[in-house]
Amino acid sequence: MTAEAAEAEIDEEIIVTLSDYLDNVLPPDKKAEVAAKIANDAAWKSAHAEMVDARQAIGETLSGLQKARPDVKFTDDVTGTIAKRSAGRFFGRRTFGDRVPFVAILVVALLGLGIIAYIMWSSPTGSLKVDKERTPGAQGSAIIDKP
Amino acid sequence: MSELERSLLRRLRDRDERAFRELVNDHRDRVFNITYRMLGNRHEAEDVAQEVFITVFKTIETFREESKFSTWLYRVTVNHCKNRIKYLARRHDRDRDELDETSQQQNGAVNGAPVRAKHPDKALESAQMEKLLQEAIASLDDDQRAVVILRDVEDLSIEEICEITGLPDGTVKSRLHRARLVLRKKMQRHVE
Numbered sequence: 001m002t003a004e005a006a007e008a009e010i011d012e013e014i015i016v017t018l019s020d021y022l023d024n025v026l027p028p029d030k031k032a033e034v035a036a037k038i039a040n041d042a043a044w045k046s047a048h049a050e051m052v053d054a055r056q057a058i059g060e061t062l063s064g065l066q067k068a069r070p071d072v073k074f075t076d077d078v079t080g081t082i083a084k085r086s087a088g089r090f091f092g093r094r095t096f097g098d099r100v101p102f103v104a105i106l107v108v109a110l111l112g113l114g115i116i117a118y119i120m121w122s123s124p125t126g127s128l129k130v131d132k133e134r135t136p137g138a139q140g141s142a143i144i145d146k147p
Numbered sequence: 148m149s150e151l152e153r154s155l156l157r158r159l160r161d162r163d164e165r166a167f168r169e170l171v172n173d174h175r176d177r178v179f180n181i182t183y184r185m186l187g188n189r190h191e192a193e194d195v196a197q198e199v200f201i202t203v204f205k206t207i208e209t210f211r212e213e214s215k216f217s218t219w220l221y222r223v224t225v226n227h228c229k230n231r232i233k234y235l236a237r238r239h240d241r242d243r244d245e246l247d248e249t250s251q252q253q254n255g256a257v258n259g260a261p262v263r264a265k266h267p268d269k270a271l272e273s274a275q276m277e278k279l280l281q282e283a284i285a286s287l288d289d290d291q292r293a294v295v296i297l298r299d300v301e302d303l304s305i306e307e308i309c310e311i312t313g314l315p316d317g318t319v320k321s322r323l324h325r326a327r328l329v330l331r332k333k334m335q336r337h338v339e
Contacts, residue, residue, distance in 0.1 A: 012317065012321050015320060015321045015324050016316075016317045016320045016321060019305075019320040019323070019324065020320075023305070050328070051324060053331070054324065054327035054328050054331050055327065057327075057331045057334070058295075058299065058327040058330045058331050058334070059298075059299045059327065061276075061280065061334075062280065062295065062296075062299035062300050062330075063299055063300065063302060065184075065277060065280065065300060066277070067176065067180050068179060068180045068183040068184070068189075068192070069176050069179060069180075070175055070176070070179040070192075070193055070196060071193060074171070074175055074179070074193065074196070074197075075168055075171045075172055075175065077193075077197060078171055078197050078200045078201065079164060079167065079168060079171075081197060081201060082167075082201055082204060085201075
């Protein structure tokens with residue numbers, strides 16, 4: 001390993017350790033060890049100062065940036081694009097709304113059947129109409145009496 | 148993962164449009180902020196943010212719930228941004244080449260020297276802090292850009308950033324530090 005590569009490796013190690021130190025995620029004994037290195041070692045001291053400065057200058061500036069927001073129509077645009085690309089097949093909504101309302105369809109179907117049954121019942125020619133004069137008992141006696 | 152999030156995911160897998168709209172409404176600001184800071188252009192940012200949500204909806208089956216949904220979403224976002232950055236760089240190079248060719252054709256007969264497109268500094272001089280920062284961010288390589296935006300703009304933890312970028316912990320920390328140094332240097336130069 002060259003001296004340059006070794007130095008770069010040390011730098012990397014210092015950066016990682018100091019990052020944890022500044023993020024306050026080191027255990028107490030390790031934290032004390034790093035604090036001692038910062039106090040006694042020139043490389044650690046300058047790296048620490050540089051890191052603190054960069055964090056304050058950039059970290060705080062970036063976190064204070066105004067949040068960019070998308071256009072108010074963004075959600076409609078996305079769903080519209082999906083619907084367009086899938087020719088309306090992607091979402092169930094295109095036919096029946098967000099979800100297929102099976103219960104509502106069942107209720108409507110039962111109502112429809114009820115209405116049809118009522119019409120057939122009340123119609124003079126309806127096949128469901130009960131004709132008391134033509135009940136099986138009455139007709140049966142008529143058939144027997146005829147000859 | 149909360150029960151609410153699980154329920155939303157179930158509905159997404161059922162292709163429930165209302166669930167999809169909920170998801171977009173919940174995350175669009177953050178996703179857009181990342182795409183905007185990564186790309187530095189509103190139009191491109193909206194386009195990429197749209198693609199992110201379309202990808203999420205199309206590939207929701209592949210999300211295994213091993214990580215937080217937001218982590219997965221931001222991973223998709225960062226990957227889309229990186230792809231767009233590469234695409235825009237290629238297009239920029241191609242456009243610049245075409246511009247150079249045209250300029251050479253127009254001016255070659257006069258002086259014969261290649262003419263490069265000039266980027267006037269006027270806009271830079273009159274720009275405010277945010278614009279300067281945005282430009283400085285754009286000068287970072289895409290990994291550094293992603294790390295510094297996720298950490299300093301979006302305030303995500305180092306662990307989350309590791310999951311999103313797929314980079315080891317040490318790499319994230321050193322890239323973050325080096326990105327901050329580059330940004331500080333660029334900002335200082337502009338301020339001076």
